Amino acid sequence: xxxxxxxxxxxxxxxxxxxxxxxxxxxxxxxxxxxxxxxxxxxxxxxxxxxxxxxxxxxxxxxxxxxxxxxxxxxxxxxxxxxxxxxxxxxxxxxxxxxxxxxxxxxxxxxxx
Amino acid sequence: xxxxxxxxxxxxxxxxxxxxxxxxxxxxxxxxxxxxxxxxxxxxxxxxxxxxxxxxxxxxxxxxxxxxxxxxxxxxxxxxxxxxxxxxxxxxxxxxxxxxxxxxxxxxxxxxxx
Numbered sequence: 001x002x003x004x005x006x007x008x009x010x011x012x013x014x015x016x017x018x019x020x021x022x023x024x025x026x027x028x029x030x031x032x033x034x035x036x037x038x039x040x041x042x043x044x045x046x047x048x049x050x051x052x053x054x055x056x057x058x059x060x061x062x063x064x065x066x067x068x069x070x071x072x073x074x075x076x077x078x079x080x081x082x083x084x085x086x087x088x089x090x091x092x093x094x095x096x097x098x099x100x101x102x103x104x105x106x107x108x109x110x111x112x113x
Numbered sequence: 114x115x116x117x118x119x120x121x122x123x124x125x126x127x128x129x130x131x132x133x134x135x136x137x138x139x140x141x142x143x144x145x146x147x148x149x150x151x152x153x154x155x156x157x158x159x160x161x162x163x164x165x166x167x168x169x170x171x172x173x174x175x176x177x178x179x180x181x182x183x184x185x186x187x188x189x190x191x192x193x194x195x196x197x198x199x200x201x202x203x204x205x206x207x208x209x210x211x212x213x214x215x216x217x218x219x220x221x222x223x224x225x226x227x
Contacts, residue, residue, distance in 0.1 A: 004155070034215065041220075042220065043116075043117070043204070043217075043218040043219050043220045043221065044156070044204070044206075044216075044218040045218070046214070046215040046216065049215060089155050089156075091155070098144055098208045098209075098210050098215070098216075099161075100146075100158045100161065100169060101148075101156070101158065101216070102158070103155030103156050103157070104155050105153065105154055105155050106153075106154075106155050
């Protein structure tokens with residue numbers, strides 16, 4: 001079945017540091033890929049998505065590129081802020097953004113001033 | 114638009130009791146989803162509806178679990194004869210199929226079975 005693997009956390013960075021959070025997936029077809037973020041005390045929010053190979057999703061300074069050859073969708077940000085402290089989940093869907101999602105375990109990011 | 118609302122926010126129940134959770138989606142959204150999230154894990158899919166029709170159920174949804182969306186608006190998730198292993202955060206989300214924007218999640222109902 002489908003699965004998503006995220007790097008182990010937590011991750012602690014200083015403000016303005018470069019961020020990479022790794023995500024790899026296993027799927028039978030050509031899934032759509034997502035990053036969701038959960039800020040403290042809030043519900044999960046869609047951060048960015050990509051629907052086909054080589055697509056780059058971007059939002060709020062975060063980027064992720066759909067790499068079919070390595071089955072990866074790593075999240076990057078050039079300069080993190082304290083306000084980026086949250087839990088980040090990688091997810092996939094076999095049939096688009098409005099269908100069942102398979103999530104990774106999530107990773108907690110803490111950014112210190 | 115007040116987002117996706119879930120009630121209650123927290124529920125503590127004794128093992129063997131029945132519990133029911135409610136989800137009110139964004140009014141124009143026609144799909145509604147239920148997920149379960151345990152500590153340190155990502156959300157796991159339980160079921161989803163399009164309007165009032167339940168289109169898919171996970172194997173996680175044992176016969177003690179039932180979900181309804183009677184008029185295609187709010188939804189309820191009932192757990193009968195609760196077990197300690199049912200302790201989790203139950204998340205509801207909604208989306209509009211015609212727009213590929215993805216889900217809007219609620220803040221969840223945290224269930225603790227003692």
